[in-house]
Amino acid sequence: MIEINNVEKRFGSAEVLKRINLKVEPGEVVTILGSSGSGKSTLIRCINGLEALSGGAIRVDGHDVSTSAGLAAARRRSATVFQLFNLYPHMTVLRNVTLAPIQVLGQPRAEAEAQARALIDLVGLTEHADAYPQRLSGGQRQRVGICRALAMQPRYLLLDEVTSALDPEMTGEVLAILARLAAEGTTMVFVTHEIEFARRISDRIVFLEAGELIVDMPTEAFFSEEGGLAVPRIRKFLSKMTKD
Amino acid sequence: MRYADFTPYDLVLLAQGLGVTLGLFAATTLIGLALGAALTVLHYYRVPVIGHVVVAVTELLKNSPVLVQLFLVFFGMPAFFQVNMTPVTAALLTVSLNTAAFAFVIFRSGVEAVERDQIEAARVFGHSRWQILRRIISPQAAAFSVGPLIGLLVNQLQVTSLISVIGVADLTKIGNILNLRTLEPFVVWSVIGLTYYLCAKALAALGGRLERHLRRSVVWQGL
Amino acid sequence: MIRSWNALEPHLGFLLEGFALTVAACVLAVAGAVVLGALIASLRTARSRAARTVAAVYCDLFRNVPFIVQLFFFFYGLPELGIYIGAFETGVLAMSIAGGAFVADVIRAGILSIEQGVIEAARVFGLSRWQIFSRIVMPNALRVSVRPMGSVLINLVLTSSILSTITVNELTGTAKIVAATTFMPFEVYAVLLVLYAALTYTLSLAVTGVHRRLNRGMPEAVA
Numbered sequence: 001m002i003e004i005n006n007v008e009k010r011f012g013s014a015e016v017l018k019r020i021n022l023k024v025e026p027g028e029v030v031t032i033l034g035s036s037g038s039g040k041s042t043l044i045r046c047i048n049g050l051e052a053l054s055g056g057a058i059r060v061d062g063h064d065v066s067t068s069a070g071l072a073a074a075r076r077r078s079a080t081v082f083q084l085f086n087l088y089p090h091m092t093v094l095r096n097v098t099l100a101p102i103q104v105l106g107q108p109r110a111e112a113e114a115q116a117r118a119l120i121d122l123v124g125l126t127e128h129a130d131a132y133p134q135r136l137s138g139g140q141r142q143r144v145g146i147c148r149a150l151a152m153q154p155r156y157l158l159l160d161e162v163t164s165a166l167d168p169e170m171t172g173e174v175l176a177i178l179a180r181l182a183a184e185g186t187t188m189v190f191v192t193h194e195i196e197f198a199r200r201i202s203d204r205i206v207f208l209e210a211g212e213l214i215v216d217m218p219t220e221a222f223f224s225e226e227g228g229l230a231v232p233r234i235r236k237f238l239s240k241m242t243k244d
Numbered sequence: 245m246r247y248a249d250f251t252p253y254d255l256v257l258l259a260q261g262l263g264v265t266l267g268l269f270a271a272t273t274l275i276g277l278a279l280g281a282a283l284t285v286l287h288y289y290r291v292p293v294i295g296h297v298v299v300a301v302t303e304l305l306k307n308s309p310v311l312v313q314l315f316l317v318f319f320g321m322p323a324f325f326q327v328n329m330t331p332v333t334a335a336l337l338t339v340s341l342n343t344a345a346f347a348f349v350i351f352r353s354g355v356e357a358v359e360r361d362q363i364e365a366a367r368v369f370g371h372s373r374w375q376i377l378r379r380i381i382s383p384q385a386a387a388f389s390v391g392p393l394i395g396l397l398v399n400q401l402q403v404t405s406l407i408s409v410i411g412v413a414d415l416t417k418i419g420n421i422l423n424l425r426t427l428e429p430f431v432v433w434s435v436i437g438l439t440y441y442l443c444a445k446a447l448a449a450l451g452g453r454l455e456r457h458l459r460r461s462v463v464w465q466g467l
Numbered sequence: 468m469i470r471s472w473n474a475l476e477p478h479l480g481f482l483l484e485g486f487a488l489t490v491a492a493c494v495l496a497v498a499g500a501v502v503l504g505a506l507i508a509s510l511r512t513a514r515s516r517a518a519r520t521v522a523a524v525y526c527d528l529f530r531n532v533p534f535i536v537q538l539f540f541f542f543y544g545l546p547e548l549g550i551y552i553g554a555f556e557t558g559v560l561a562m563s564i565a566g567g568a569f570v571a572d573v574i575r576a577g578i579l580s581i582e583q584g585v586i587e588a589a590r591v592f593g594l595s596r597w598q599i600f601s602r603i604v605m606p607n608a609l610r611v612s613v614r615p616m617g618s619v620l621i622n623l624v625l626t627s628s629i630l631s632t633i634t635v636n637e638l639t640g641t642a643k644i645v646a647a648t649t650f651m652p653f654e655v656y657a658v659l660l661v662l663y664a665a666l667t668y669t670l671s672l673a674v675t676g677v678h679r680r681l682n683r684g685m686p687e688a689v690a
């Protein structure tokens with residue numbers, strides 16, 4: 001379980017996250033919505049330890065991410081997929097995927113490579129296993145990013161706007177894979193602007209507004225007239241997002 | 245007595261050596277930059293054959309050791325052409341040519357950078373090639389070139405140290421003399437090295453100020 | 468010129484020995500410079516302020532003092548410390564140290580050019596600081612540094628001629644002897660000039676090759 005308790009984050013005097021509380025149970029898909037600058041990325045970066053908390057605590061399966069031992073344990077349980085892929089440019093697709101399993105989990109190379117090839121097959125990149133990332137399209141790169149995360153056999157997958165840098169066709173490629181993962185019961189914390197997709201795969205939706213978590217509801221309730229749509233701010237956000 | 249201690253007179257020697265180094269540096273810089281600019285003009289006019297020869301010779305000078313160039317001029321030229329050659333003449337000739345070769349490359353890329361952008365426009369107004377070079381290209385190419393030129397000159401200051409090998413009494417040669425006399429290599433070479441270091445820093449600082457000044461004036465004048 | 472070649476012929480073997488020594492010195496110094504440069508570059512980008520300062524001073528100092536002065540410092544100074552190594556070894560040491568300062572600057576630029584997001588990814592995946600440095604940062608830095616490092620190394624080859632001033636009979640050293648014995652300094656040094664140019668040209672081709680190899684699959688703009 002990911003437990004986020006009263007988390008605060010300040011950059012200088014700017015309060016970017018204000019007393020956030022959120023629990024993600026194993027098997028759940030939780031989507032974080034919110035307009036740009038509302039603090040979604042910062043929240044993800046607090047969970048994976050890229051930002052130090054200004055207050056509160058985050059535990060991943062009981063491991064406190066603000067201690068170094070806890071963070072190391074938390075990072076083995078979760079894996080992140082980035083908006084701009086952040087693949088290792090000097091490594092082939094295969095080596096991108098096997099680096100952490102070999103270096104961090106201590107998997108034997110042969111085993112790591114077999115597993116990586118299976119994942120690469122799964123996302124339809126079989127022929128590109130030995131290519132360098134720069135040779136791939138954005139959609140292909142993001143599929144590598146997903147493989148790299150899955151190779152860690154994470155309990156929790158953190159996804160921060162993983163299709164925002166992609167055109168619609170490539171977005172489709174990537175979302176198809178995520179839908180399959182969700183159906184298989186992968187736990188996900190999912191930041192996205194793909195409202196329709198979120199509605200289809202999420203168990204719960206939370207809404208961030210200027211660093212505050214103002215709504216946390218089951219998906220169906222969130223999109224109902226008496227639930228999320230009753231909140232003017234959310235209604236406005238949804239109508240804007242679905243218009244374009 | 246085998247060792248001879250330092251004397252106050254050594255400071256005079258040092259100052260003389262520094263004077264020779266700086267004098268030779270100044271002279272070769274002036275000659276080298278002028279020659280480099282002249283070669284750039286020649287190249288700009290696409291004079292047949294000469295343009296290629298200039299490029300070939302400058303490449304050769306850039307890609308061979310200055311020490312060997314010095315030997316060729318100082319030992320080789322008198323033997324082959326039956327001319328007189330003093331160490332100072334050889335040093336002046338070699339370092340100037342070397343500076344010119346590098347300056348040519350810097351100026352040329354400056355000219356080419358400007359040319360690509362603006363020649364078309366100027367041609368349309370019927371300017372001659374000389375007018376274009378004089379009024380449009382040179383000021384901007386000069387501005388482009390200042391940064392790399394400062395780097396070049398800081399480097400060429402160090403290159404002058406090689407003339408000590410053919411017997412010019414520059415700073416390094418004075419170092420040799422003091423080193424042999426006092427047998428205090430650490431002191432001697434630290435002092436010599438520090439002197440060069442300070443000169444290089446002063447030169448770089450001066451160049452930096454000049455560059456900022458030129459940038460500003462180029463911005464002010466526009467075209 | 469025909470006469471010249473015939474007169475030079477008996478000395479070709481000797482010159483070849485000198486050439487071999489030049490190659491040996493350069494190979495060793497290049498290895499030394501790259502290792503040292505990578506180390507200094509790591510220090511320059513380290514978290515410790517003291518480490519960064521030491522490394523910056525190192526680069527500044529060895530880049531701004533003429534190589535020949537550094538060489539004399541070691542050649543005459545090391546025996547004072549009770550360190551007796553041969554002239555060749557001293558030369559390789561000095562070249563490695565001076566070259567290391569230039570290589571460090573190049574690698575440092577490579578380190579700073581790595582995208583922050585890539586490093587964040589490695590952190591999130593649980594790689595240790597050392598793993599990130601050795602598996603991500605350094606390989607990437609080296610990959611983008613090849614071309615500028617190539618020109619540093621070519622300069623190192625040209626610099627190797629200065630070893631002749633401390634009695635190392637590398638290519639320039641042997642040529643000096645041949646020039647004196649044949650009384651044909653012009654021909655000898657002219658040939659030498661061309662030889663060095665050929666050597667550096669070959670090296671630049673090799674650098675381009677390595678660059679291509681290390682940047683397979685990279686679009687040119689990135690590389």
Ligand SMILES: Nc1ncnc2c1ncn2[C@@H]1O[C@H](COP(=O)(O)OP(=O)(O)O)[C@@H](O)[C@H]1O
Pocket residue numbers: 011014016034035036037038039040041042043
């Ligand atoms: N490193 C940082 N330093 C200062 N401000 C930051 C930093 N990162 C994010 N912010 C600010 O925090 C706010 C939330 O940013 P972010 O979490 O990226 O929002 P979102 O992902 O929802 O668009 C923004 O106002 C942003 O400018």
Ligand SMILES: [Mg+2]
Pocket residue numbers: 040041042161
């Ligand atoms: Mg964001």
